Amino acid sequence: xxxxxxxxxxxxxxxxxxxxxxxxxxxxxxxxxxxxxxxxxxxxxxxxxxxxxxxxxxxxxxxxxxxxxxxxxxxxxxxxxxxxxxxxxxxxxxxxxxxxxxxxxxxxxxxxxxxxxxxxxxxxxxxxxxxxxxxxxxxxxxxxxxxxxxxxxxxxxxxxxxxxxxxxxxxxxxxxxxxxxxxxxxxxxxxxxxxxxxxxxxxxxxxxxxxxxxxxxxxxxxxxxxxxxxxxxxxxxxxxxxxxxxxxxxxxxxxxxxxxxxxxxxxxxxxxxxxxxxxxxxxxxxxxxxxxxxxxxxxxxxxxxxxxxxxxxxxxxxxxxxxxxxxxxxxxxxxxxxxxxxxxxxxxxx
Amino acid sequence: xxxxxxxxxxxxxxxxxxxxxxxxxxxxxxxxxxxxxxxxxxxxxxxxxxxxxxxxxxxxxxxxxxxxxxxxxxxxxxxxxxxxxxxxxxxxxxxxxxxxxxxxxxxxxxxxxxxxxxxxxxxxxxxxxxxxxxxxxxxxxxxxxxxxxxxxxxxxxxxxxxxxxxxxxxxxxxxxxxxxxxxxxxxxxxxxxxxxxxxxxxxxxxxxxxxxxxxxxxxxxxxxxxxxxxxxxxxxxxxxxxxxxxxxxxxxxxxxxxxxxxxxxxxxxxxxxxxxxxxxxxxxxxxxxxxxxxxxxxxxxxxxxxxxxxxxxxxxxxxxxxxxxxxxxxxxxxxxxxxxxxxxxxxxxx
DNA sequence: CCTTATAATGGTAGCGGTACCACTAATGGA
DNA sequence: TCCATTAGTGGTACCGCTACCATTATAAGG
Numbered sequence: 088x089x090x091x092x093x094x095x096x097x098x099x100x101x102x103x104x105x106x107x108x109x110x111x112x113x114x115x116x117x118x119x120x121x122x123x124x125x126x127x128x129x130x131x132x133x134x135x136x137x138x139x140x141x142x143x144x145x146x147x148x149x150x151x152x153x154x155x156x157x158x159x160x161x162x163x164x165x166x167x168x169x170x171x172x173x174x175x176x177x178x179x180x181x182x183x184x185x186x187x188x189x190x191x192x193x194x195x196x197x198x199x200x201x202x203x204x205x206x207x208x209x210x211x212x213x214x215x216x217x218x219x220x221x222x223x224x225x226x227x228x229x230x231x232x233x234x235x236x237x238x239x240x241x242x243x244x245x246x247x248x249x250x251x252x253x254x255x256x257x258x259x260x261x262x263x264x265x266x267x268x269x270x271x272x273x274x275x276x277x278x279x280x281x282x283x284x285x286x287x288x289x290x291x292x293x294x295x296x297x298x299x300x301x302x303x304x305x306x307x308x309x310x311x312x313x314x315x316x317x318x319x320x321x322x323x324x325x326x327x328x329x330x331x332x333x334x335x336x337x338x339x340x341x342x343x344x345x346x347x348x349x350x351x352x353x354x355x356x357x358x359x360x361x362x363x364x365x366x367x368x369x370x371x372x373x374x375x376x377x378x379x380x381x382x383x384x385x386x387x388x389x390x391x392x393x394x395x396x397x398x399x400x401x402x403x404x405x406x407x408x409x410x411x412x413x414x415x416x417x418x419x420x421x422x423x424x425x426x427x428x429x430x431x432x433x434x435x436x437x
Numbered sequence: 438x439x440x441x442x443x444x445x446x447x448x449x450x451x452x453x454x455x456x457x458x459x460x461x462x463x464x465x466x467x468x469x470x471x472x473x474x475x476x477x478x479x480x481x482x483x484x485x486x487x488x489x490x491x492x493x494x495x496x497x498x499x500x501x502x503x504x505x506x507x508x509x510x511x512x513x514x515x516x517x518x519x520x521x522x523x524x525x526x527x528x529x530x531x532x533x534x535x536x537x538x539x540x541x542x543x544x545x546x547x548x549x550x551x552x553x554x555x556x557x558x559x560x561x562x563x564x565x566x567x568x569x570x571x572x573x574x575x576x577x578x579x580x581x582x583x584x585x586x587x588x589x590x591x592x593x594x595x596x597x598x599x600x601x602x603x604x605x606x607x608x609x610x611x612x613x614x615x616x617x618x619x620x621x622x623x624x625x626x627x628x629x630x631x632x633x634x635x636x637x638x639x640x641x642x643x644x645x646x647x648x649x650x651x652x653x654x655x656x657x658x659x660x661x662x663x664x665x666x667x668x669x670x671x672x673x674x675x676x677x678x679x680x681x682x683x684x685x686x687x688x689x690x691x692x693x694x695x696x697x698x699x700x701x702x703x704x705x706x707x708x709x710x711x712x713x714x715x716x717x718x719x720x721x722x723x724x725x726x727x728x729x730x731x732x733x734x735x736x737x738x739x740x741x742x743x744x745x746x747x748x749x750x751x752x753x754x755x756x757x758x759x760x761x762x763x764x765x766x767x768x769x770x771x772x773x774x775x776x777x778x779x780x781x782x783x784x785x786x787x
Numbered sequence: 788c789c790t791t792a793t794a795a796t797g798g799t800a801g802c803g804g805t806a807c808c809a810c811t812a813a814t815g816g817a
Numbered sequence: 818t819c820c821a822t823t824a825g826t827g828g829t830a831c832c833g834c835t836a837c838c839a840t841t842a843t844a845a846g847g
Contacts, residue, residue, distance in 0.1 A: 090496075091577060093833055104797045109835060117795060134573060136553045140493035141833035144802045149490075151533075151554075158519070165515045169508070172536055176543075181550060183501075184534040186522055193526075200531060203486045204501075223484065227441060342722070349723045372692070373699045374724035443803055454827045459805060467824060491803035494832045 092133040101129040112137055143205065152395060153183045153201035153209040155194060161310075161339070162367045163384055167212055167234065170388020178396050180207075189214040189276075189309075202227060208395045210234055214279055214310075230398040234391040235382075237280040245398060247391040247410045249382035251281045254414035255288025255334075258362045258380050261416055262332045263292060266425035267360060271304040271330040273318040273340045279310075282336045285364060289334055304330050308340045315343025323351050323359075331360065331425050338363035338370050338379055345375070345421070356423035366417055376420035387412065442483040451479040462487055493555065502745060503533045503551035503559040505544060511660075511689070512717045513734055517562055517584065520738020528746050530557075539564040539626075539659075552577060558745045560584055564629055564660075580748040584741040585732075587630040595748060597741040597760045599732035601631045604764035605638025608684050608712045608730050611766055613642060616775035617682040617710060621654040623668040623694060625686040629660075632686045635714060639684055654680050658690045665693025673701050673709075681710065681775050688713035688720050688729055695725070695771070706773035716767055726770035732762065 098108045103122060110118050111126050129135070143149050154171055156164040168184065175182050183206065185197040194213055198220040201209055208230035211221075216238055224231050225243070233246040262270050272289060275282030290300050306321050308314035315335060322330065322344070335341035341363030345355055353359050363370060366381035394408050448458045453472060460468050461476050479485075493499050504521055506514040518534065525532050533556065535547040544563055548570040551559055558580035561571075566588055574581055575593070583596040612620050622639060625632030640650050656671050658664035665685060672680065672694070685691035691713030695705055703709050713720060716731035744758050 095833080105834080106797060106799095106836095107795085110796090113835080119795060122795080134576075136549070138494070138833050139554050140490045140499075141802090142835075143490035144488070144494060144804085144833080145835055146802070147835085154534075159509065159515050159522070160512070160519045162510070162512070162515075165509050165512075168534070169510045169536065172509070172534065176536075179550070181533050181535075181554065183531050184504075184518070184522065185531075186519065186526075199486075200529070204489050204531065226484075346723050369719065372724075373696050374722075445803075455804080456806090456827060456829095457825085460826090463805080467826085469825060472825080488803050491832090492805075494803080494834090495805055496832070497805090 091138070092135050094135075094137065097126065097129050097133065097135050100133070101126045148207050148399065149205050150179060151181050151183060151204065151206045152399075153185060153197070153204075153206045155185045155187060155197055155201075155209065155211050155213045157189050157212070157214045157310075158186055159184065162369060163235075163337070163339075163365055164212060166367070166384040167388040170385040170390075171210055171392040172388075174389050174392035174396065178400075180396060187213040187215065191215040191217050195220050198224065202229065207399045208232070210391050210395055212236065214276065228402075230395055230402075232391045232395045232398070234387055235281065235384075237284075241409065243407065245394050245408045247387050247394060247412070248281075249387070249412045249414045251284035251414070252288035252291070254364060254380040254382065255285035255290075256292045257288070257414060257416045258285075258334050258364065259289040259292030261378070261418070261422065262334065262360060262362060263296060263298075265332075265360065265422055267332040268298065268425075269301070269304065269328065269330040269332070271306065271322050271333045272300065273306050273308045273315060273322075273333060273335040273344060275308060275310045275336040275340075282310075285336050308336070308343075310337050310339060312339045312343035312346075315340030316347045317343075319344030319347030320351070323348060323353055329359075332422070333359065333361050335361065335363050338365040338367045338377060341377055341379070341421075342369065342375060345377075356421050357426070360422040362422055364414075370419070378419045378422045379417050381415045381417045382412065441488070442485050444485075444487065447476065447479050447483065447485050450483070451476045498557050498749065499555050500529060501531050501533060501554065501556045502749075503535060503547070503554075503556045504562070505535045505537060505547055505551075505559065506562045507539050507564045507660075508536055509534065512719060513585075513687070513689075513715055514562060516717070516734040517738040520735040520740075521560055521742040522738075524739050524742035524746065528750075530746060537563040537565065541565040541567050545570050548574065552579065557749045558582070560741050560745055562586065564626065578752075580745055580752075582741045582745045582748070584737055585631065585734075587634075591759065593757065595744050595758045597737050597744060597762070598631075599737070599762045599764045601634035601764070602638035602641070604714060604730040604732065605635035605640075605684075606642045607638070607764060607766045608635075608714065609639040609642030611728070611768070611772065612682045612684065612710060612712060613646060613648075615682075615710065615772055618648065618775075619651070619654065619678065619680040619682070621656065621672050621680040621683045622650065623656050623658045623665060623672075623683060623685040623690045625658060625660045625690075632660075635686050658686065658693075660687050660689060662689045662693035662696075665690030666697045667693075669694030669697030670701070673698060673703055679709075681708075682772070683709065683711050685711065685713050688715040688717045688727060691727055691729070691771075692719065692725060695727075706771050707776070710772040712772055714764075720769070728769045728772045729767050731765045731767045737762065 094105050094108050098105045108126055111123055159165055187193040194215055195217055210232050212234045233244050235248055293300055306318040308318045333344055341361050345361055348355050348359055355361055363377050363379040366379050370377035370379055444455050444458050448455045458476055461473055509515050537543040544565055545567055560582050562584045583594050585598055643650055656668040658668045683694055691711050695711055698705050698709055705711055713727050713729040716729050720727035720729055
């Protein structure tokens with residue numbers, strides 16, 4: 088293993104001083120074209136790359152950000168990360184990828200490690216958020232952007248989210264318009280702000296026509312397809328009378344539930360309407376055709392990446408950026424009108 | 438923004454020298470328990486974290502590896518990366534994630550950037566591989582592991598792959614056993630070693646019973662679902678007589694093709710058998726039930742991660758590790774016997 | 788021709804650690 | 818009692834780079 092050449096090696100070989108080479112590395116103006124040319128040739132010859140650790144020692148920016156997600160295997164996160172990576176690449180930023188599996192402890196460890204590695208910023212998309220860790224980051228001047236989740240007190244954080252309450256409202260409204268009254272909710276964890284907000288929107292829509300949420304029709308999930316499957320099973324078997332529609336807090340759970348219904352021979356949409364949230368590509372498959380509330384996942388990633396890098400590159404702009412994107416209803420084929428109900432939004436039908 | 442405390446701040450506060458603090462940081466033996474205790478308290482109080490750049494200057498290991506994939510959005514890669522991340526976490530290694538979209542140029546840039554950041558190793562899973570970039574890595578002592586792809590001359594590289602030729606053979610054999618004769622192949626890019634090998638295995642199986650591959654039944658794809666869809670369309674419309682079965686070089690393309698067949702009203706499996714390769718979770722959905730050749734993606738990630746870190750941590754072990762995993766046929770519901778053909782593997786049937 | 792401004796370069800002190808050597812005080816053996 | 822040993826420290830020279838100041842060469846102005 089050859090030792091990497093240093094700035095001194097290059098300087099000697101080119102017959103100049105370290106300073107001159109350093110100037111060229113940093114694109115400084117005051118170097119004669121001839122010297123620059125000669126030094127560049129030597130650099131090329133030795134495949135010289137400046138030692139980033141030596142550079143970083145000066146306390147300048149490191150050109151690295153951390154991205155913390157729950158599980159990259161989940162298409163939601165992989166698309167989000169892709170959006171982030173694409174903008175980072177433009178700015179020549181590298182990203183550290185961290186999976187937490189929703190465990191607060193893992194998240195703490197990752198944040199510590201990222202701090203230690205002196206990242207310029209962190210994008211947080213994981214389910215749990217430990218406010219103490221975040222405080223530590225801010226204290227050290229590390230820029231932070233929350234994406235697709237909120238904290239109780241967001242006042243001091245940059246964030247990018249969809250209007251989850253509105254999304255939940257849209258979903259519920261769609262089902263209500265189709266005449267559904269007994270609507271189940273497959274929930275995500277209750278410490279998750281998207282779940283909370285989607286549920287709030289759902290509840291609001293029901294409330295508007297004087298309907299309450301039946302607690303027996305709320306089934307707990309954790310945003311995974313498996314949990315959706317289990318929830319679907321539970322809903323189909325134990326609740327009587329059976330709900331005519333299900334609003335799942337995300338697409339993965341909606342699809343999981345549909346797996347269960349399919350297994351039990353319950354026809355979607357005619358015996359059971361299903362609506363999800365996220366609009367992951369999977370839902371668009373012909374054999375699924377999931378009606379859902381769309382949030383542009385990639386865009387959220389890209390926007391959060393841009394927000395973060397702007398904050399890093401222009402720290403003098405102190406303003407906090409808080410972006411709320413509008414969700415959109417995507418009607419496909421998993422929701423149908425309740426049999427025997429006229430096309431009215433309200434009223435006692437049946 | 439507070440300036441981070443340095444080792445000197447801690448030393449002063451604790452009334453000792455830099456050296457002593459450094460010893461404690463590195464768990465050296467010769468420090469009295471009382472001093473250690475006192476210094477640790479000061480560290481805790483100031484939330485001291487050693488500056489990794491200063492540490493790295495000494496030319497020691499950085500605790501970071503790069504992972505280069507084609508597209509993290511592709512479930513194959515996200516599962517692979519997850520496997521890698523999980524073992525890296527155990528060793529407290531961080532990973533830089535890089536997407537290339539299959540572009541050689543992007544890959545070159547990423548490798549350069551990783552070199553600059555002095556990663557200890559790189560795991561390459563991207564479609565293109567630029568041998569010059571690799572040479573640069575090896576030259577600098579950066580450990581390299583190829584995963585799920587090979588080079589023409591692999592002699593000097595660590596790698597982890599499945600036996601793709603065997604997988605292709607298995608797939609073809611399965612279709613032949615069901616009586617298929619006209620079997621189409623939806624190909625990946627031909628510079629991709631998995632595609633090449635899978636095709637070779639496919640060809641071999643056909644050859645064994647005296648069948649050749651009909652060039653008109655080879656349709657070009659690029660491993661994406663969209664390309665599979667297009668290939669399926671082309672196959673269904675233009676080839677006459679239509680093939681009775683399709684072997685797609687990966688699951689994504691197989692599912693894409695099934696989308697096309699579904700759109701055209703071609704029944705899978707009764708009018709068209711489909712077999713894929715990879716065994717991504719999506720294929721196990723009830724509405725897909727794709728018969729496929731399984732390679733344990735997660736394990737390949739985990740094994741390549743372990744291989745890499747072992748190479749990094751024990752550089753004295755010079756041996757090169759080359760691991761070939763066996764593929765496994767997973768029979769689900771997208772392949773059926775050719776109508777009107779008896780249960781014979783060979784012969785002129787019909 | 789000398790002075791002064793300017794462009795191009797060299798020299799060197801950090802940045803925050805680690806490694807290694809030097810020193811001190813206490814301990815033990817002769 | 819004295820010297821050798823050793824555990825526990827402190828001191829300092831790097832690591833490779835940047836920032837800043839000093840120096841030299843060159844050109845312009847009087």
